[in-house]
Amino acid sequence: METDTPHWRGPSGLEAEVTLKWDQLDDRAVTTAKILSADAVEKVGSGHPGAAISLAPAAYLLYQRHMHIDPADDRWLGRDRFVLSAGHSSLTQYIQLYMGGLGLELSDIESLRTFGALTPAHPEYGHTKHVEITTGPLGTGIAAAVGFAMSARRTHGMFDPETPLGESIFDHHVYAIAGDGCLQEGVASEAASLAGTQKLGNLTLIYDDNHISIEDDTSIAFDEDVLARFEAYGWHVQRVQWLADNGDYTEDVAALDAAIKTAREETERPSIIALRTIIGWPTPGKQDTGGIHGSKLGSDALRGLKEALGADPDAMFDVDVEAVEAARANMAERGRTFRAEWDERYNAWRAANPERAELLDRVLEHRLPEGWEESLPTFEEGTSIATRAASGQVLNAIADVLPELWGGSADLAGSNNTFMKGHPSFIPEEKSSKAFQGNAFGRNLHFGVREFAMGATMNGIAADGLTRVYGGTFFVFSDFMRGAVRLAALMDLPVTYVWTHDSIGVGEDGPTHQPVEHLASYRAIPNLAVVRPADAAETAQAWKAILEQRHPAALVLSRQNLPNPVRGEGAFASATNVAKGAYVLSDCEGTPDVILLASGSEVQIAVEAQKTLTEEGIAARVVSVPCMEWFDEQSAEYRESVLPAAVRARVSVEAGIALSWHRLVGDAGRCVSIESFGAPGAADELFAHFGIDTAHVVAAAKESLEAARV
Numbered sequence: 131m132e133t134d135t136p137h138w139r140g141p142s143g144l145e146a147e148v149t150l151k152w153d154q155l156d157d158r159a160v161t162t163a164k165i166l167s168a169d170a171v172e173k174v175g176s177g178h179p180g181a182a183i184s185l186a187p188a189a190y191l192l193y194q195r196h197m198h199i200d201p202a203d204d205r206w207l208g209r210d211r212f213v214l215s216a217g218h219s220s221l222t223q224y225i226q227l228y229m230g231g232l233g234l235e236l237s238d239i240e241s242l243r244t245f246g247a248l249t250p251a252h253p254e255y256g257h258t259k260h261v262e263i264t265t266g267p268l269g270t271g272i273a274a275a276v277g278f279a280m281s282a283r284r285t286h287g288m289f290d291p292e293t294p295l296g297e298s299i300f301d302h303h304v305y306a307i308a309g310d311g312c313l314q315e316g317v318a319s320e321a322a323s324l325a326g327t328q329k330l331g332n333l334t335l336i337y338d339d340n341h342i343s344i345e346d347d348t349s350i351a352f353d354e355d356v357l358a359r360f361e362a363y364g365w366h367v368q369r370v371q372w373l374a375d376n377g378d379y380t381e382d383v384a385a386l387d388a389a390i391k392t393a394r395e396e397t398e399r400p401s402i403i404a405l406r407t408i409i410g411w412p413t414p415g416k417q418d419t420g421g422i423h424g425s426k427l428g429s430d431a432l433r434g435l436k437e438a439l440g441a442d443p444d445a446m447f448d449v450d451v452e453a454v455e456a457a458r459a460n461m462a463e464r465g466r467t468f469r470a471e472w473d474e475r476y477n478a479w480r481a482a483n484p485e486r487a488e489l490l491d492r493v494l495e496h497r498l499p500e501g502w503e504e505s506l507p508t509f510e511e512g513t514s515i516a517t518r519a520a521s522g523q524v525l526n527a528i529a530d531v532l533p534e535l536w537g538g539s540a541d542l543a544g545s546n547n548t549f550m551k552g553h554p555s556f557i558p559e560e561k562s563s564k565a566f567q568g569n570a571f572g573r574n575l576h577f578g579v580r581e582f583a584m585g586a587t588m589n590g591i592a593a594d595g596l597t598r599v600y601g602g603t604f605f606v607f608s609d610f611m612r613g614a615v616r617l618a619a620l621m622d623l624p625v626t627y628v629w630t631h632d633s634i635g636v637g638e639d640g641p642t643h644q645p646v647e648h649l650a651s652y653r654a655i656p657n658l659a660v661v662r663p664a665d666a667a668e669t670a671q672a673w674k675a676i677l678e679q680r681h682p683a684a685l686v687l688s689r690q691n692l693p694n695p696v697r698g699e700g701a702f703a704s705a706t707n708v709a710k711g712a713y714v715l716s717d718c719e720g721t722p723d724v725i726l727l728a729s730g731s732e733v734q735i736a737v738e739a740q741k742t743l744t745e746e747g748i749a750a751r752v753v754s755v756p757c758m759e760w761f762d763e764q765s766a767e768y769r770e771s772v773l774p775a776a777v778r779a780r781v782s783v784e785a786g787i788a789l790s791w792h793r794l795v796g797d798a799g800r801c802v803s804i805e806s807f808g809a810p811g812a813a814d815e816l817f818a819h820f821g822i823d824t825a826h827v828v829a830a831a832k833e834s835l836e837a838a839r840v
Contacts, residue, residue, distance in 0.1 A: 215271025269315025277590020287571020326364030522547025585614025711760025
């Protein structure tokens with residue numbers, strides 16, 4: 131049968147009459163989705179059934195009627211992307227993957243939240259097919275969806291720039307579902323503001339406006355006009371009321387269908403649809419309460435739900451097989467149709483654009499171009515340059531040979547040296563300023579003062595898989611984006627962070643801007659490489675290693691100039707050793723009495739201390755440690771060659787807390803570090819004040835030698 135839309139209204143207040151093909155099999159499929167949402171949580175004893183129950187018709191509509199998906203290929207380039215920002219409601223997505231034949235079976239739904247299952251508590255990137263990104267930390271999914279939408283536009287510009295937006299094989303839509311919790315998180319506001327500025331017309335957000343969170347009614351903490359806020363951000367806004375003013379509740383899928391169609395047709399603005407639902411409907415006694423948000427229903431409520439749905443109250447995981455088979459057949463047929471049409475256009479594009487097709491193949495295969503490293507700059511030895519400036523020179527030198535590389539800064543491009551000169555900014559052309567000219571397909575990103583959104587947006591860009599993205603800010607402000615960095619590490623996404631102003635070397639800005647605990651803090655995140663180069667040569671090699679490895683990495687760079695020493699035969703060791711994480715920079719004759727370890731700007735202090743110790747008859751080895759994580763990955767033989775176990779006298783020197791160094795210096799070692807916050811003053815004054823200098827390193831070396839003799 132056909133269902134009409136009697137009461138959907140757009141932002142202008144005009145009524146839209148759109149016909150949706152929807153029959154009893156669809157209703158039965160939605161009923162099955164609701165029952166599975168309740169049963170899965172009931173079986174495991176924990177989870178979030180409420181939103182999954184009430185969002186079942188919306189999710190089913192989106193997957194079965196709107197999204198372009200190929201069930202046989204979860205990485206199909208032409209697919210629409212879906213992000214479940216309300217990741218706690220993972221069943222909302224898992225059940226649609228099951229019902230659509232997208233890689234999950236009923237046994238996977240029954241295994242919800244159990245070890246090894248394809249249905250973990252929150253959707254996980256790389257674990258379950260058709261899950262585009264890990265979500266769960268609220269709001270981050272909205273920002274990731276913004277990243278996916280930005281990635282689509284940049285990809286269009288790389289591979290098909292002559293084709294108008296919306297008409298290319300590289301154009302697709304990004305859908306996201308978020309809840310009240312997501313909309314309360316600051317990162318969602320940051321990302322939404324950025325999306326409005328960018329005019330991302332390929333993004334649609336469905337907001338599950340149910341007024342319930344863990345602490346029950348959101349009125350106690352969240353009582354704003356969300357649509358007015360998003361309209362102010364520059365979004366296209368719509369409201370779909372399933373809950374009428376008189377309390378009547380109707381899951382009006384036709385009204386939602388019309389709103390989704392309108393949102394997809396809106397190409398100049400991102401769209402948000404506020405869908406007013408009753409969480410957990412129709413669960414007697416539990417719907418519309420915080421109790422159904424994050425715990426199982428219990429036997430009485432579960433029985434009541436099934437009775438309300440006309441299902442067998444005594445059956446568990448009672449699937450309407452005919453409805454599921456129909457849903458799978460529909461998804462398969464839609465997928466074949468979409469794929470056939472797209473493949474025809476794709477083949478025509480390849481034939482007409484052989485060089486771009488070759489570039490596409492390369493980036494899809496995660497290959498760097500042959501000989502690309504020859505474009506890396508060299509720096510005059512014996513001179514001085516800040517590593518942030520050296521990093522900027524690297525980016526500009528490799529820009530032309532790596533078109534997939536793009537990025538920017540959280541309003542600090544000039545300080546972070548993240549701008550690629552001669553390349554346009556990624557902004558709608560009319561948003562260009564006196565300082566920055568750009569277009570929709572530009573390359574230099576401007577995230578604004580939004581560190582968290584920058585990090586979470588970059589996750590979406592990186593998960594899309596077609597480009598390499600970087601983003602910069604001052605190291606001290608990396609605190610604001612830590613949640614996004616942790617997610618990148620969890621997903622093993624090749625995101626690169628450019629964190630400058632790395633220590634008390636920031637100087638006069640004072641302790642609020644001087645990172646002290648940050649190196650140890652970020653080294654504590656598994657699967658994140660924290661790279662602090664000592665000079666320009668190490669900086670270039672750090673970029674080389676990061677781009678070759680395809681893992682999350684953070685470059686920690688100096689504000690102040692650092693010496694770029696002579697390397698090679700009879701001088702310091704080659705900077706190509708940076709990829710090993712730690713290497714012998716300057717050695718002594720024979721077995722060292724003491725080993726001096728340092729990173730970044732403090733390597734020069736270790737070198738000066740080596741000279742003093744040598745004059746006093748103490749054989750010292752200097753080891754540059756740009757990246758502890760890379761060093762840990764080396765063979766035991768290599769690590770022993772750099773840090774012989776027999777040499778127990780060791781000293782680390784770094785202008786931060788010593789927490790991460792103790793395992794390298796050992797029980798007889800000593801750490802020259804800062805164990806307090808910084809202070810106002812010039813960099814040289816502060817290094818002297820805190821004892822980060824040659825004299826203290828020499829003294830520490832002598833102490834360590836005494837301890838090693840015990």
